[in-house]
Amino acid sequence: MLLTGLKKNQRLSSWVKWVRDDSKQPARETREFLERCFANIAPNQGKRFIQRIGSDGKENVHAALYELVAHELFRRLHLKPEFHPNSFAPLTPDMAVKIENQQFIVDVFVAHNSARTITPFPVKGLGNEITYTVDCGDRAKKIRDTVVSKCHKYLQTEKPLIFVVFLGDHWVEMRDVQIAVYGASTEDAWLREDFPHGITDFRQKLVSMQVERQPDGAMLPDENGQPGCPRLSAVVACEWFDTLSRSSPGKRLRCLVLHHWNPDFKISTGRFGGFGEVSWSSNASSCFALHSTASQRTVARFDGENNFVFRDYDAGDPW
16 A cells, blocks of 8 residues: 555656565565555545545655654554544644643654764765764754754644654764753763752853853753753654664664653653663752653664564664
């Protein structure tokens, strides 16, 4: 069914064309998996989905295939995803899920490297160019701006939100998503000392000194001290990649759940299977302490029709 729609569309990204046309095993397995994902959405939404991937532009079609992966992720986590629900008209979120009897709106997007970071470099003696990339916070800012825009978009629904961010190319990293939402990576001391006051005060000093800084995190307090994007309960950063294992080839999914430090609706840890999670707890001094659940190197293999296999992944010892 998916191929039927994709074959009608000539405006596809190179990755989607690879999925559609390549005859080698990795592409075949990806197609077969996406077909299984497609079979698990409601039939009435399936017809609309085929129409969409047969006519939309390349970025929308690229993102649409990742929506199928996100739906399958939440289905196997037993969060009862509803694909493209109609109950929020005129808005059309990618899906809705239920956690602890609370409905969440889920929006999925793919984060690509900012064009501003890419510089062509001519190589003497060769007929083409190579490219190199220098990032000064542009990747995180692009993700942060998307997160803030989507929070404003769904504000009228008064529903809590979960955003799923897929890393769209090898230049974008998990730490870019962390910086986009928290203003720093989880390895940064500013997330472990007097959060969020310490990092907020430090960033204000940098502004007064006219020193260049990383982009503000979408969840950091606003000018009135209120949490940023309080309706956003969590951002799930995902990397869907081909394992380096030759004995057990195929796709693996790495996810890191970045919980809001002070959301309107808090999601308990452990609702996202064996994936790594970053959560927060408050203390008497009105600061929040960071907690890491499981390993940030944990990845999953989609196993059978309904399950996952979770293990830590290392490029030196892939599985």
